Amino acid sequence: MPQSAAPQRKEVRLFRNNRSQAVRIPVEFELPGESVYISRDGDRLIIEPVRKKGLLALLESWEPLDEEFPDIKDAPVAPKDIF
Numbered sequence: 001m002p003q004s005a006a007p008q009r010k011e012v013r014l015f016r017n018n019r020s021q022a023v024r025i026p027v028e029f030e031l032p033g034e035s036v037y038i039s040r041d042g043d044r045l046i047i048e049p050v051r052k053k054g055l056l057a058l059l060e061s062w063e064p065l066d067e068e069f070p071d072i073k074d075a076p077v078a079p080k081d082i083f
Helices: 055-061
Strands: 014-017 020-023 036-041 044-049
Touching: none
Parallel strands: none
Antiparallel strands: 014 020, 036 044
């Protein structure tokens, strides 16, 4: 989501959804994804999208393999020139 030079501001109404307070986010403030992080900074609430982890983060989370890879008995196939 691109950052704008001047912060946008719009007044919206709060409402109750069962026991929770809620706010409808206007379309011009729509966030990507299906979930957000919310935090408090003084009297401000900060809402940030939860970003999906990339491939590098996934690979970093894996434990190293304890076993060795098996030897490959067959030689690789020689490339063919098709042109």
